[in-house]
Amino acid sequence: MRTIEIHSVDGAEILEQLNQHLHGNLKEQWGEYVLEFKNDWGSGTIRSIAFDWGISLVDYDVNFKEELKLIFQIGEINPIEFVFISEGNLKYYYKTTDQPYELERYQNIIISPEKQEKEVYIFPKSVDVKVNFIYIIRNEYFKKKNNNLSFLSESLYSTFQDDSSGKPYKHQGNFNLKIADQIRQLQENYDTGIVRTLTIEGQLNLILAMQMLEQSNFESGQSLPDSLSKTDIRKINQLAGYIIDNISEPLTISTLSMESGLSSKKLQAGFRTLYSKSVNEYIRQLKLEVSRDLIRNTDDSISEIVYKIGFKSRSYFSKIFSERYGILPTEYRKKIKVK
The missing domain is CATH 2.60.120.10 (Jelly Rolls)
Structure with missing residues (x-):
């Protein structure tokens, strides 16, 4: 030092x-x-x-x-x-x-x-x-x-x-x-x-x-609308675990707000504070990371993986997967198999 x-x-x-x-x-x-x-x-x-x-x-x-x-x-x-x-x-x-x-x-x-x-x-x-x-x-x-x-x-x-x-x-x-x-x-x-x-x-x-x-x-025990307490931060951290455990479910802001007891405004502020992303951006990134691991480590079909991470459209999934990783899911699986 x-x-x-x-x-x-x-x-x-x-x-x-x-x-x-x-x-x-x-x-x-x-x-x-x-x-x-x-x-x-x-x-x-x-x-x-x-x-x-x-x-x-x-x-x-x-x-x-x-x-x-x-x-x-x-x-x-x-x-x-x-x-x-x-x-x-x-x-x-x-x-x-x-x-x-x-x-x-x-x-x-x-x-x-x-x-x-x-x-x-x-x-x-x-x-x-x-x-x-x-x-x-x-x-x-x-x-x-x-x-x-x-x-x-x-x-x-x-x-x-x-x-x-x-x-x-x-x-x-x-x-x-x-x-x-x-x-x-x-x-x-x-x-x-x-x-x-x-x-x-x-x-x-x-x-x-x-x-x-x-x-x-x-x-005085009050809180500004854009302020987050340590308790709020702790709830956001716990919510990240909840999202992982329920990745195949519809994860809306209202659902997460009810689960955490935080207002939608505090929810968004919390995710911006901890992860520099909106709630939806964070969920989408997490879904893509889970899908990548499933493609790499399981024999599940792409359609099955799309279902497991809670997406309804395979074409939409392929589009955002490609935007994130620079490769289509099917091509990524072929590349993994070759290795």
């Missing part, structure tokens, strides 16, 4: 300290710093930009060849960190914890370390990781006119208050695809100059609002 120590919360300084190890190309344009690297450490792009009122962004799109331990030792300044992983995963711990916390994809995460605390983020080996860090320096943000912080949940408002900034805080909330979509727009911003800067600032404020709203609803 490789280790890098960071001694700043300033985005530009973070990138400079990272580059002392990553030996990439660091450049600045329109107030935005961009570090690109591709070498023995791995490859990727890390961006940073800072705004008034103590708000800054550090965005990672990286893949490291070894596990990377990123250690932050930043002294008296302990920012509030709004973290969102849109691809991959991270581990996180601070000095008082025995076991690292698993930070998961699409989960809303808010962290504020204790003063003088050492924070550690562990990036996995050979995994594409896209993670968005929005840092807020409390005493600067409090100077912002109409900050309306008093409308936050009690726990988050307490965390924002400068006189209580020595207290640690960690929120691992629900999984939310709307936040993921907003961050994707942030990452795909191709504007230039002032338009780019203003767009990024507006998007950051919207992402912050969405993360604060999710935290507030989470603590």
Whole structure:
């Protein structure tokens, strides 16, 4: 495992300290710093930009060849960190914890370390990781006119208050695809100059609002329509097993919704979160994988296999099998027999 120590919360300084190890190309344009690297450490792009009122962004799109331990030792300044992983995963711990916390994809995460605390983020080996860090320096943000912080949940408002900034805080909330979509727009911003800067600032404020709203609803026991709890995720995982066991049956969204107890909207969101596919796309892929195994490992006729995976039309099955695997089912069987 490789280790890098960071001694700043300033985005530009973070990138400079990272580059002392990553030996990439660091450049600045329109107030935005961009570090690109591709070498023995791995490859990727890390961006940073800072705004008034103590708000800054550090965005990672990286893949490291070894596990990377990123250690932050930043002294008296302990920012509030709004973290969102849109691809991959991270581990996180601070000095008082025995076991690292698993930070998961699409989960809303808010962290504020204790003063003088050492924070550690562990990036996995050979995994594409896209993670968005929005840092807020409390005493600067409090100077912002109409900050309306008093409308936050009690726990988050307490965390924002400068006189209580020595207290640690960690929120691992629900999984939310709307936040993921907003961050994707942030990452795909191709504007230039002032338009780019203003767009990024507006998007950051919207992402912050969405993360604060999710935290507030989470603590009050409510759920946003596009949020998924760990219980919801567990039900989706169980549903995947149910689909396998009933692959020959008509598997409609309403049937699966009744089986899982989840609304059709949550069902679709769950499959998008876990498998990056709609429910129907996932079922179709699973049927094709099962059919391929049956062709390879049994003497069942193609018509029998079509029946076993719940398709009514052999011609339709042949069409989508060919689209998926680049070969017709009958030709695939002949190829297997030859081997």
